[in-house]
Amino acid sequence: MTDTRRRVKVYTLNEDRQWDDRGTGHVSSCYVERLKGMSLLVRAESDGSLLLESKINPNTAYQKQQDTLIVWSEAENYDLALSFQEKAGCDEIWEKICQVQGKDPSVDITQDLVDESEEERFDDMSSPGLELPSCELSRLEEIAELVASSLPSPLRREKLALALENEGYIKKLLEIFHVCEDLENIEGLHHLYEIIKGIFLLNRTALFEVMFSEECIMDVIGCLEYDPSLSQSRKHREFLTKTAKFKEVIPISDPELKQKIHQTYRVQYIQDMVLPTPSVFEENMLSTLHSFIFFNKVEIVGMLQEDEKFLTDLFAQLTDEATDEEKRQELVNFLKEFCAFSQTLQPQNRDAFFKTLSNMGILPALEVILGMDDAQVRSAATDIFSYLVEYNPSMVREFVMQEAQQNDDVSRGSPECDILLINLIIEHMICDTDPELGGAVLLMGLLRTLVDPENMLATANKTEKTEFLGFFYKHCMHVLTAPLLANTTEDKPSKDDFQTAQLLALILELLTFCVEHHTYHIKNYIINKDILRRVLVLMASKHAFLALCALRFKRKIIGLKDEFYNRYIMKSFLFEPVVKAFLNNGSRYNLMNSAIIEMFEFIRVEDIKSLTAHVIENYWKALEDVDYVQTFKGLKLRFEQQRERQDNPKLDSMRSILRNHRYRRDARTLEDEEEMWFNTDEDDMEDGEAVVPPSDKTKNDEDIMDPISKFMERKKLKESEEKEVLLKTNLSGRQSPSFKLSFSSGTKSNLTSQSSASNLPGSPGSPGSPGSPGSPGSVSKSTSQMAAITTKVILNGDRRCDMYIKRNKTLSMPKHLKYEVYK
Numbered sequence: 001m002t003d004t005r006r007r008v009k010v011y012t013l014n015e016d017r018q019w020d021d022r023g024t025g026h027v028s029s030c031y032v033e034r035l036k037g038m039s040l041l042v043r044a045e046s047d048g049s050l051l052l053e054s055k056i057n058p059n060t061a062y063q064k065q066q067d068t069l070i071v072w073s074e075a076e077n078y079d080l081a082l083s084f085q086e087k088a089g090c091d092e093i094w095e096k097i098c099q100v101q102g103k104d105p106s107v108d109i110t111q112d113l114v115d116e117s118e119e120e121r122f123d124d125m126s127s128p129g130l131e132l133p134s135c136e137l138s139r140l141e142e143i144a145e146l147v148a149s150s151l152p153s154p155l156r157r158e159k160l161a162l163a164l165e166n167e168g169y170i171k172k173l174l175e176i177f178h179v180c181e182d183l184e185n186i187e188g189l190h191h192l193y194e195i196i197k198g199i200f201l202l203n204r205t206a207l208f209e210v211m212f213s214e215e216c217i218m219d220v221i222g223c224l225e226y227d228p229s230l231s232q233s234r235k236h237r238e239f240l241t242k243t244a245k246f247k248e249v250i251p252i253s254d255p256e257l258k259q260k261i262h263q264t265y266r267v268q269y270i271q272d273m274v275l276p277t278p279s280v281f282e283e284n285m286l287s288t289l290h291s292f293i294f295f296n297k298v299e300i301v302g303m304l305q306e307d308e309k310f311l312t313d314l315f316a317q318l319t320d321e322a323t324d325e326e327k328r329q330e331l332v333n334f335l336k337e338f339c340a341f342s343q344t345l346q347p348q349n350r351d352a353f354f355k356t357l358s359n360m361g362i363l364p365a366l367e368v369i370l371g372m373d374d375a376q377v378r379s380a381a382t383d384i385f386s387y388l389v390e391y392n393p394s395m396v397r398e399f400v401m402q403e404a405q406q407n408d409d410v411s412r413g414s415p416e417c418d419i420l421l422i423n424l425i426i427e428h429m430i431c432d433t434d435p436e437l438g439g440a441v442l443l444m445g446l447l448r449t450l451v452d453p454e455n456m457l458a459t460a461n462k463t464e465k466t467e468f469l470g471f472f473y474k475h476c477m478h479v480l481t482a483p484l485l486a487n488t489t490e491d492k493p494s495k496d497d498f499q500t501a502q503l504l505a506l507i508l509e510l511l512t513f514c515v516e517h518h519t520y521h522i523k524n525y526i527i528n529k530d531i532l533r534r535v536l537v538l539m540a541s542k543h544a545f546l547a548l549c550a551l552r553f554k555r556k557i558i559g560l561k562d563e564f565y566n567r568y569i570m571k572s573f574l575f576e577p578v579v580k581a582f583l584n585n586g587s588r589y590n591l592m593n594s595a596i597i598e599m600f601e602f603i604r605v606e607d608i609k610s611l612t613a614h615v616i617e618n619y620w621k622a623l624e625d626v627d628y629v630q631t632f633k634g635l636k637l638r639f640e641q642q643r644e645r646q647d648n649p650k651l652d653s654m655r656s657i658l659r660n661h662r663y664r665r666d667a668r669t670l671e672d673e674e675e676m677w678f679n680t681d682e683d684d685m686e687d688g689e690a691v692v693p694p695s696d697k698t699k700n701d702e703d704i705m706d707p708i709s710k711f712m713e714r715k716k717l718k719e720s721e722e723k724e725v726l727l728k729t730n731l732s733g734r735q736s737p738s739f740k741l742s743f744s745s746g747t748k749s750n751l752t753s754q755s756s757a758s759n760l761p762g763s764p765g766s767p768g769s770p771g772s773p774g775s776p777g778s779v780s781k782s783t784s785q786m787a788a789i790t791t792k793v794i795l796n797g798d799r800r801c802d803m804y805i806k807r808n809k810t811l812s813m814p815k816h817l818k819y820e821v822y823k
Contacts, residue, residue, distance in 0.1 A: 006089025013079035021346030029096040056100040065205035130159035135172035140191035147198035174219040189226035196223040264296040332380040339387040370424040488537035501543040508549040536577040
């Protein structure tokens with residue numbers, strides 16, 4: 001069997017009963033060895049990848065719809081559809097399917113949809129078909145009962161649908177409808193309502209094509225006006241023929257396209273307004289109706305895209321200055337509906353749709369429309385612009401940058417710059433007359449999308465982020481900040497009404513977003529234009545939400561911990577408005593109070609040294625009485641520690657080393673570090689070096705000795721301690737769990753070991769501790785020629801060692817000996 005290739009689109013039905021477009025390719029039918037049978041293959045036209053490989057199962061029910069669709073189910077809740085570009089291709093593939101299943105190609109369905117018990121199936125199969133009562137007025141009740149009884153059974157529904165198709169039954173029913181209306185036979189009209197509603201639930205495309213034909217659709221709608229549950233009939237036909245008007249803003253020359261538009265509108269009306277809301281059990285019975293509308297819409301969009309004359313005339317009249325306002329409004333509304341219509345399309349179809357509009361010049365046309373005085377036209381143009389930005393912001397950015405490049409003489413503030421598309425959008429945002437600024441909120445969201453680096457592209461040759469942000473800050477940012485700068489020329493906002501406050505809040509929200517996501521562009525702009533100082537003027541606004549927006553803007557800047565920003569803040573004393581707002585807020589516990597405290601707490605926790613010093617040096621007197629939180633006292637403590645480190649840089653280094661030790665957790669690492677610590681300057685000390693008793697002058701000098709000198713002396717004493725302990729360890733062969741060392745002026749040493757914690761060196765009553773009379777080596781204070789030095793070393797958070805060392809001679813010990821510290 002030869003392969004037959006036809007161009008098709010592959011669709012699958014999702015959980016929401018909507019068709020998802022899986023791609024476009026070429027279909028063929030051939031024998032697949034792996035599947036052991038004839039199969040349908042669809043390969044993508046873009047890269048040749050396999051979009052579909054489906055075996056033609058002899059028992060699968062295939063349906064042919066609208067001459068160019070083949071629909072089937074491969075598994076439970078998995079429906080597939082092939083939409084052919086040409087009817088001939090659909091017919092050829094349909095013949096292949098029917099040939100495999102042994103069916104006549106003239107049928108629209110190859111199998112009966114069976115989902116019943118064997119007994120029921122056997123009973124139904126005993127009769128070859130369903131015989132309908134004669135279509136007469138007197139038998140309408142019988143027909144209605146037959147339709148209702150057939151709906152629960154899939155097989156009976158199928159037989160009923162075939163009978164209705166073959167006998168032209170629907171047209172006969174509609175003839176009786178005219179008779180009943182003429183006779184005002186309400187009972188007959190109620191029966192007809194039930195019959196037509198039941199036919200909808202049969203879910204058959206062939207029946208829909210008859211019912212939705214030009215000659216039948218209005219009568220079908222008429223039958224559905226007589227709902228037995230309502231006291232009065234509805235006037236659907238009157239609405240469609242008299243109220244709803246079809247306007248051709250641009251004449252449509254294709255009669256098939258025009259008929260398809262009428263049909264789709266009426267079927268959509270039937271689905272949304274005429275048919276009652278389906279129950280849970282009936283919802284799946286209308287899936288074919290959903291599919292009918294969906295494929296109609298796809299076909300309409302495709303036909304309009306292919307009609308170049310129609311689109312060319314549309315955009316030509318949109319931009320023509322001679323077009324009157326009413327006509328232009330109709331054209332813009334049509335384009336708006338056209339774009340809204342495209343939102344129901346699948347991504348691939350939507351891509352083609354917007355690409356066509358872009359090629360036809362939709363963005364230049366929008367620029368012309370947005371510059372007009374008609375508010376309704378501008379509003380519709382804004383909606384169209386939002387569709388374009390949401391679809392592809394890069395396309396919009398590329399257009400505005402090309403526009404700027406074409407105008408090489410464009411400079412900031414020039415008339416040419418003001419007519420840039422983005423500046424027009426900003427202008428509409430600023431000039432929104434809605435008290436709630438609904439349009440301004442929408443436009444601000446669009447601007448945010450355009451300046452968001454997350455959706456900007458980067459290629460090997462250029463970076464969209466760099467180019468566009470450079471353009472935006474050069475040509476557009478001054479337009480955006482103009483209301484802010486105009487309203488903050490003094491110490492408080494010049495206009496503080498609600499609408500102005502809302503607008504400034506929107507502008508601040510966008511600027512805050514820029515601070516967070518842009519780098520040097522926004523930094524340069526803020527510093528060069530002194531934007532933060534102007535923003536903080538709004539802290540004096542009577543509207544709390546605006547003051548909080550200003551504070552949030554500053555908080556975002558501080559959160560970056562950028563020294564350029566910090567120097568700018570300190571140089572201009574930009575904490576003053578915040579401190580004033582904090583003090584004016586008083587003791588009120590509100591969002592303003594909490595937000596300001598959180599900002600200062602961030603500075604304290606993150607230890608931003610420059611800002612800490614600036615706040616304490618300039619605002620401490622105003623903040624020192626705030627004691628219900630410890631934030632400001634903590635800032636003062638940070639400041640004092642910082643000053644101490646500046647006065648004693650060596651102490652800062654020593655503290656950093658101690659901090660490193662404090663947070664170590666590994667015991668062996670700690671021991672190695674301690675050994676390295678205490679042995680650092682061991683070679684600097686000579687054997688027999690004596691400790692000279694300090695004179696009065698020395699004592700006075702010691703009083704002003706910097707802490708690092710004291711620390712180094714204590715460290716040397718600990719080294720001697722270590723060596724003597726380790727000497728005792730070598731002599732005794734073991735080291736006692738606790739110890740006390742004291743050396744006399746001679747070479748004799750005494751070691752006393754204790755077995756309990758109460759007798760640790762330095763504890764009351766322990767032999768050899770200072771103040772214990774008769775301890776070995778103890779000397780009275782008046783006659784002693786040595787210095788008694790007490791050192792407390794904290795080696796870890798829960799590991800402490802109190803060592804009291806009395807010495808008058810330093811011994812040189814081998815480096816390999818070790819020491820032990822007590823917990």
